[in-house]
Amino acid sequence: xxxxxxxxxxxxxxxxxxxxxxxxxxxxxxxxxxxxxxxxxxxxxxxxxxxxxxxxxxxxxxxxxxxxxxxxxxxxxxxxxxxxxxxxxxxxxxxxxxxxxxxxxxxxxxxxxxxxxxxxxxxxxxxxxxxxxxxxxxxxxxxxxxxxxxxxxxxxxxxxxxxxxxxxxxxxxxxxxxxxxxxxxxxxxxxxxxxxxxxxxxxxxxxxxxxxxxxxxxxxxxxxxxxxxxxxxxxxxxxxxxxxxxxxxxxxxxxxxxxxxxxxxxxxxxxxxxxxxxxxxxxxxxxxxxxxxxxxxxxxxxxxxxxxxxxxxxxxxxxxxxxxxxxxxxxxxxxxxxxxxxxxxxxxxxxxxxxxxxxxxxxxxxxxxxxxxxxxxxxxxxxxxxxxxxxxxxxxxxxxxxxxxxxxx
Amino acid sequence: xxxxxxxxxxxxxxxxxxxxxxxxxxxxxxxxxxxxxxxxxxxxxxxxxxxxxxxxxxxxxxxxxxxxxxxxxxxxxxxxxxxxxxxxxxxxxxxxxxxxxxxxxxxxxxxxxxxxxxxxxxxxxxxxxxxxxxxxxxxxxxxxxxxxxxxxxxxxxxxxxxxxxxxxxxxxxxxxxxxxxxxxxxxxxxxxxxxxxxxxxxxxxxxxxxxxxxxxxxxxxxxxxxxxxxxxxxxxxxxxxxxxxxxxxxxxxxxxxxxxxxxxxxxxxxxxxxxxxxxxxxxxxxxxxxxxxxxxxxxxxxxxxxxxxxxxxxxxxxxxxxxxxxxxxxxxxxxxxxxxxxxxxxxxxxxxxxxxxxxxxxxxxxxxxxxxx
Numbered sequence: 001x002x003x004x005x006x007x008x009x010x011x012x013x014x015x016x017x018x019x020x021x022x023x024x025x026x027x028x029x030x031x032x033x034x035x036x037x038x039x040x041x042x043x044x045x046x047x048x049x050x051x052x053x054x055x056x057x058x059x060x061x062x063x064x065x066x067x068x069x070x071x072x073x074x075x076x077x078x079x080x081x082x083x084x085x086x087x088x089x090x091x092x093x094x095x096x097x098x099x100x101x102x103x104x105x106x107x108x109x110x111x112x113x114x115x116x117x118x119x120x121x122x123x124x125x126x127x128x129x130x131x132x133x134x135x136x137x138x139x140x141x142x143x144x145x146x147x148x149x150x151x152x153x154x155x156x157x158x159x160x161x162x163x164x165x166x167x168x169x170x171x172x173x174x175x176x177x178x179x180x181x182x183x184x185x186x187x188x189x190x191x192x193x194x195x196x197x198x199x200x201x202x203x204x205x206x207x208x209x210x211x212x213x214x215x216x217x218x219x220x221x222x223x224x225x226x227x228x229x230x231x232x233x234x235x236x237x238x239x240x241x242x243x244x245x246x247x248x249x250x251x252x253x254x255x256x257x258x259x260x261x262x263x264x265x266x267x268x269x270x271x272x273x274x275x276x277x278x279x280x281x282x283x284x285x286x287x288x289x290x291x292x293x294x295x296x297x298x299x300x301x302x303x304x305x306x307x308x309x310x311x312x313x314x315x316x317x318x319x320x321x322x323x324x325x326x327x328x329x330x331x332x333x334x335x336x337x338x339x340x341x342x343x344x345x346x347x348x349x350x351x352x353x354x355x356x357x358x359x360x361x362x363x364x365x366x367x368x369x370x371x372x373x374x375x376x377x378x379x380x381x382x383x384x385x386x387x388x389x390x391x392x393x394x395x396x397x398x399x400x401x402x403x404x405x406x407x408x409x
Numbered sequence: 410x411x412x413x414x415x416x417x418x419x420x421x422x423x424x425x426x427x428x429x430x431x432x433x434x435x436x437x438x439x440x441x442x443x444x445x446x447x448x449x450x451x452x453x454x455x456x457x458x459x460x461x462x463x464x465x466x467x468x469x470x471x472x473x474x475x476x477x478x479x480x481x482x483x484x485x486x487x488x489x490x491x492x493x494x495x496x497x498x499x500x501x502x503x504x505x506x507x508x509x510x511x512x513x514x515x516x517x518x519x520x521x522x523x524x525x526x527x528x529x530x531x532x533x534x535x536x537x538x539x540x541x542x543x544x545x546x547x548x549x550x551x552x553x554x555x556x557x558x559x560x561x562x563x564x565x566x567x568x569x570x571x572x573x574x575x576x577x578x579x580x581x582x583x584x585x586x587x588x589x590x591x592x593x594x595x596x597x598x599x600x601x602x603x604x605x606x607x608x609x610x611x612x613x614x615x616x617x618x619x620x621x622x623x624x625x626x627x628x629x630x631x632x633x634x635x636x637x638x639x640x641x642x643x644x645x646x647x648x649x650x651x652x653x654x655x656x657x658x659x660x661x662x663x664x665x666x667x668x669x670x671x672x673x674x675x676x677x678x679x680x681x682x683x684x685x686x687x688x689x690x691x692x693x694x695x696x697x698x699x700x701x702x703x704x705x706x707x708x709x710x711x712x713x714x715x716x717x718x719x720x721x722x723x724x725x726x727x728x729x730x731x732x733x734x735x736x737x738x739x740x741x742x743x744x745x746x747x748x749x750x751x752x753x754x755x756x757x758x759x760x761x762x763x764x765x766x767x768x769x770x771x772x773x774x775x776x777x778x779x780x781x782x
Contacts, residue, residue, distance in 0.1 A: 053470050379658075
């Protein structure tokens, strides 16, 4: 059910609202002060209390993450043991997904060190290598590994699934859907249908993809993680179609299955921000400030809540510090979120557009297009808007927020 | 198989990296044989390497760190080598302090090293944590003679040679970029030429007369070039430091407009004596254009001033080379009918036409002319 009035509001919320301007200006002043005073602020100190807690490790919140440490110690004693290395890599990738913490992906890569640069590693190592390359946004490298795996074994369901995901992120929907079709006989129906729904819903078949996905979700799912993911996807599709009630129901069902999935938390927070419900975002994300993407959404919510200004200021400078650190190390993994930060918090539309453009060269999900359009509008770049409009038409993308942004030029 | 497939589906579907990755921050400041420094390493990373969380409760307390201060220093020092003049520098670290970064607590090691035979360059080999996390980076800030430069160590690039020579090489690279930017940026050249073309002539009673002395023409050119330089240096600096920022489309359109106006003024003169003022005013806009080019090159945060200076010097050198070729030739030809009619009037009209097309292209974002470069 489409509600055009709400779409317009969703579109507006992508740029700073008027009552936020003074907040953003204060944030800008704060950043300037930080920039000028940063060297003076950094003061190493000697703690006096032995009991003072300096750092909380991820295993504090999730004791099962100790597995990674244990497996690492075991692998240290048995270097070159592929089965053990694969187990560690798999567990570490999983931990990386759960926490959003790249250190775990790094540890997975370290476990695969003997096979990382090998020209012809065993299939098990090759698949994990491809998964890691994908998580580092090395899509070309990931596809090369996956092509090799699938050529060697055309019935490698995991490789097909991973390749479909990478192709979807790149906007190569026809190829992605062909891979999903090949999985049909290799996996449970929900996997196949969700695999296909991701590319189908952004290439002209949102309604049928959504129907198929909700139909498959109606059957009891064997795996809670899979159901959680499929509900998140259904929520995103419903949101893009402008059906807020359905979207919220899916997100809430998914949250009941896994209240800590950072991807889900981010998607739901975006939904709430679009619905102008910043007050609901704060309790959802306040314990996840280690995660840059979630901290950004928390700051975006706080920017709209006058009583949260001191916390907003602190989060704002934290984010700036982290993006600056990422720039210094030459990272480009954060361009989409950094563009959003530049546009919606720093108020720098030119920089936002530059980042969004760079990001769009690498990944082409709906959210990537949305930030590109928002930044292009703010910067008055008609060429970028035309390009975005062409993409929407060529792929028949159905995304209420993007459509509304493009209509109100 | 099927449950495994479902699991992996979760892995691939939302494996978004959203935390600050593992970085350490190394600062080294060198005065001849002595090197002073500071090394900030995340407690989380040290825990992964030498287990700080002794009781395994998921929290690192100061007591746990204090008990391992010697081990932390020993571990860090075993993964950093400094050498100069072909011999290893002896490296020491004071007991670790603590500092809060945007992503958590770090151990701070104060370093001091002595190089027995200091040469012009300092070699740094960095091996921290690469065995545990190949995505780890070491971010180095190197200071010598008040000049800072930055470098990144990664699993693929573990060794760096730093020293006075390399800072000069960096400067030279930006000078080179500046020269090429003005030579390849036809809009800047055409604007300058439009202002310079009449410099070897004088306007008397509604007609162009040849300038009497080379000196007069030289000073006219000097005033114009200086005004243009001062103006664009000013805005280039302001824009590069992010003090002022203008939409690039607006800037590029205004640059095209400045060329149109300067060229038309040669055909239908309105301003003849105060051309240096026009050079200054429009120079401010051209500076923003240079800043865009400089930003595309990427500015190292560690040596912003150096690269900004180098790029600016390059732009000036490129500009002086153009003037150096133009002025003697124009002065020699100034009495000819060809210079006044074909070069000044015809050339200016052509420049105005080209720049007019640019103006339309840039203002309305359409492509008319084939791309030149």
